[in-house]
Amino acid sequence: MGKKALLELIEKIKRMLKVSTKPSMDDFIQSLKITFLGITVVGIITYLVQFLALLLQLKPR
Incomplete structure (x- = not known):
């Protein structure tokens, strides 16, 4: 990664941080619920x- 590419990346990051906003409490709670639901589903599948x-190991031969 050259110096020019690194500077462009830093500028893009700065621009993104300027336009980003803090989520509302409702949005945060919804994201939290979805995350916990995903973790729960993965845990159940596991x-x-x-x-x-x-059960397959205990199967009589």
Whole structure:
């Protein structure tokens, strides 16, 4: 990455920070709910996969 490209990147970051705004409390709560829902879904899927693997290991041969 050259010096010119680095300076352009810094300018783009500065521009983005100038136009960005703090989210409202409602937006923040909604994002938090969606994040926790995603974490919960991934956790449930992981639990089910591990439980299925355990059942397959206990299967009589």
